[in-house]
Amino acid sequence: MKPRTSPPPTGPWYARLATSAGRPAVLAATLIMSMPGEYHVAKFAGWSDPWAYGMxxxxxxxxxxxxxxxxxxxxxxxxxxxxxxxxxxxxxxxLAAQVVAHLVNTGHMDHNQAWLIAVTSMVPPAVLAHLLHLAATPIPQQDAAVAQPAPVVVPPLERAEQPPVPPMPERAPQLPPPPAPHPEPEHQEQAAEQRPTRPAIHYSDPRCTVIRALYDDGYRPTTTEMRAALEAAGHTAPSPSGLRGVLRAEVERHEPHLAELPTRPSPLHRAG
Known part of the structure; x- marks a missing residue:
């Protein structure tokens, strides 16, 4: 199972730099700014150093x-x-730790309160219990294979002995059928004019062209079919919400009648 990958960010270089380097920088800054308040709340509840740094x-x-x-x-x-x-x-x-620490430090709140000490003391065991619960919960398989109907095995029938068939009389050799006449150029041009042509559409994302080709079978493509088609064409498939809400939505925005096509039935539905 391949991991889900998001499409690369687009835009000018400074926007891409802010997206790639700005997120870890903001994360580190917020963690550093939050540590003093959480540390002080642990001290208010009665933890001494160095145990208060664990909060x-x-x-x-x-x-x-x-x-x-x-x-x-x-x-x-x-x-x-x-x-x-x-x-x-x-x-x-x-959030509560930051608010309580700042209220106490500025003199708007007394830290020596029973409810504050009790709530703060319950945080570490509650966090440990919930993390153990998440670790013990099994992770399901996201891409389970579609159930295939079991083939029906028919036992071979016993052949009854049949009398020999007399040989058929020889037939005259059959001549090959005459070649079909080639259509005249005028008829070829008329047939080409009657054949429906699809208007050229310029999509904002080139991957929409691959998604549009899946509608030619008369069915609305599913998330699995779109991902498989993009990977076969050498493109990076976005998340399921990106496949349905961005790529397929752009194709159907240009051609609204495609959204009314039915979804291809699964092998289990065709067997039933």
Whole structure:
């Protein structure tokens, strides 16, 4: 199974540089800025050095792992909903830690409160329990093979003994049929004019030309068919949402009648 790859970013060089180098720089800056607040909250709850430094790392790692699991598992898979809730919970914890630390440091809040100490003390075991739950949840196969109907084996029939067939009389040799007359040039031109021609369409993405050729069979292409056609043509296939919402949507925007074509039936549907 090939990993999903996103299309390369387009645009001027400074936009591509900001996209490729800006994201890790912003990630590192936000992690560094969040660490003091989470450290101070751990100190308020009663942890001493160096144990208080574990709070920023546990919250940051927890948020990253939960977000990756929520993004990589398909819809309906076990653990995806739990990972999504965990990622949202980690963001709420990180936000609350920053707000509480700044309120305490500026004198707007007293850190010596029982509820604050109790909630902060529950963070590490709760994070550990949820990470163990995600690790124990099996990852399903995303590209399961389509079930093929089992072939029906018919036992051979026993042939009954038949009397010998008398030889047929010799027939006169058959002459080959006369060659078909070649159409005249005028008829060829009329046939070429009657043949429907597809107007030339200029797509913003050259991969749309490969997707458009799949409609010639009279069916609307699926995500699997579009990915296979792009890979066979040497192109990089985007994510399923990019295949359906970008490439196929652009083809059907130029020719709206293509969206009304039926989807090709699977082998299981044809067998039933």
């Amino acid at each position: 920023p790392f546990s919250l940051s790692a927890y948020a990253g792992i939960a977000a990756v699991v929520a993004a990589t598992r398909p819809k309906g898979a076990r653990g995806r909903f739990s990972a999504t809730v965990g990622a949202a919970f980690a963001i709420v914890l990180a």
